[in-house]
């Protein structure tokens with residue numbers, strides 16, 4: 001099996017394109033670029049393309065990850081794909097994974113770093129200090145059938161500010177995930193412009209990149 | 213980030229689909245608008261997903277942008293949850309008011325209020341008579357403008373027929389005119405009288421406007437690098453156009469007459485275009501467009517040749533207009549990578565008598581055989597399209613819709629038991645017949661809402677099998693469609709009033725409000741009954757008489773006579789019936 005790792009950024013107008021549409025944009029780009037993508041078997045074969053973690057609609061991302069299974073080793077995939085991509089999507093790095101590297105982008109995600117901008121920032125430092133001083137941070141989580149309260153404090157690794165912007169590291173991935181807007185709603189009112197700066201894996205309490 | 217930029221972002225994110233408003237598609241044309249001699253905004257009076265699936269848009273966009281001096285940009289009607297001020301183009305975010313031309317495509321009569329709303333969002337005066345040299349020239353094309361009169365107040369000029377033949381010429385004339393500092397009035401005089409051009413403000417009694425069309429499709433421009441939307445559109449697929457026009461001559465079908473004569477693209481051209489388009493779009497599906505794909509000469513060899521190309525590339529072929537016969541089903545079987553379980557058949561009328569009257573050359577045996585073969589090859593859902601309110605239709609004809617649908621269900625049970633894996637379902641969809649200009653039925657009275665309701669009840673009560681689901685279309689919207697289609701210039705006042713009263717997206721069932729239109733008719737003193745439900749005598753002049761769409765008036769009148777006598781007219785591919793479309797030089 002050949003696994004092609006794609007690191008990419010999603011910025012500018014592309015922040016308005018949701019995850020399912022992004023998947024289609026990638027699929028057609030792979031075909032336009034002429035990469036030898038592998039497909040699933042069965043009646044309705046689909047391209048073997050997966051993403052580490054969907055970005056929320058409206059958020060930019062600077063260190064997103066996708067994995068494509070290919071029929072052969074591809075060289076120069078970043079340059080070829082970039083010629084086929086719309087503005088605002090840029091492959092920043094591409095390489096074939098080694099034999100011993102597990103192609104499990106999604107499972108590696110443990111946390112993510114975010115920055116957020118607010119239309120009219122006010123007393124951000126104070127608000128953050130107040131939030132973090134409480135023993136538990138309870139929020140309501142709505143699911144289809146019921147509403148539950150959950151303590152999100154353990155999912156917050158840090159929240160800080162330079163007075164203008166907010167910076168956060170939050171649990172992310174399939175096991176434990178905290179949405180950045182859940183935290184931002186507790187700090188400020190109104191719209192916040194969110195950027196996901198990087199995706200992180202965890203190894204014995206240390207955070208590091210998804211793939212070295 | 214700038215604050216107003218963030219506010220804009222926030223507003224977009226609150227809309228249902230922000231991706232509609234950002235442009236940035238694959239194969240978008242990027243030019244410097246300041247260097248363009250002529251700026252043309254292609255305006256589509258419906259939402260983005262609908263407009264992006266429209267082949268005509270792709271053709272015009274690609275054709276105009278192939279010229280170095282022109283820059284064609286796009287604008288679509290924003291959905292009701294977003295009202296930009298002003299409305300801007302997707303390519304360069306330019307307010308529509310700064311363009312030289314705003315070119316609308318009028319695909320559907322009920323899109324008229326959306327066109328007005330787009331002009332209003334662009335701060336361009338709605339009435340052509342209120343515009344001056346600071347405003348863009350506002351023009352329109354598309355099937356609706358084969359009777360341009362109801363829209364005549366709002367447009368500076370119309371292009372009638374296939375735009376690819378006149379538009380470049382018009383824009384070149386304009387570039388020249390603009391360079392010499394010419395005024396808009398003089399320009400309109402200059403293009404008035406060109407084939408296919410109609411300037412309502414310069415209309416002369418007795419003058420005829422002749423449609424233009426591409427005589428040779430192989431030479432006509434085709435978009436080989438079409439725009440690929442970033443969000444899901446109505447269709448996300450490549451398109452090649454097998455043929456234009458149709459030789460069958462179904463008497464209710466406007467497209468069948470206004471796009472005559474039937475012209476085909478050669479297999480070589482189509483094949484080259486298909487390969488090209490697939491390469492630069494990355495699509496996994498290609499649609500073979502035409503009014504009747506199975507009528508394309510040598511369809512099977514062409515489909516085979518295309519399959520050889522598409523199969524190793526995992527590309528599906530879709531055939532939107534296939535007749536249910538053995539040959540077509542064989543092609544379907546081969547082309548569909550993913551087996552679709554549902555097949556569409558359009559008998560249009562329930563009884564053979566009425567099918568003969570409307571010249572739908574399809575016998576009951578052909579319909580039943582087609583459905584049986586479809587069941588045999590694994591389909592278990594059939595969609596049936598019928599029309600109600602057709603000329604000469606009786607209650608007995610309506611009940612025949614139910615009978616025919618039941619016979620189709622019975623066909624399923626002629627299959628041996630082991631082949632009937634699932635419950636069969638037959639979906640019967642009945643639309644309301646709308647008489648259209650330039651067809652044999654252009655002078656018929658349309659059924660009233662009460663008559664339609666009566667017919668729909670008859671059909672519904674006559675269906676006794678539980679495998680049949682019955683659906684019918686809204687009569688009031690169809691009646692309004694008919695009124696606008698066959699109206700005169702006075703209809704412009706109604707359309708304007710309806711827009712003032714808030715009518716938008718009238719073609720969308722959930723947005724259409726008949727009460728608003730009733731009020732608009734009331735307040736303008738125009739009687740809808742007069743336009744909809746009156747039979748127009750054979751000698752009475754009609755608002756669209758001055759438009760020559762190729763097919764002759766005498767031929768149309770003759771076809772109407774034959775309809776009432778139950779006489780069919782053969783397919784004209786091998787059997788010319790002298791309609792006039794081919795000798796219109």
Ligand code: SF4
Nearest residue numbers: 784788789791792794
């Ligand atoms: S002139 Fe004859 S061949 Fe041509 S479109 Fe009319 S009927 Fe068909």
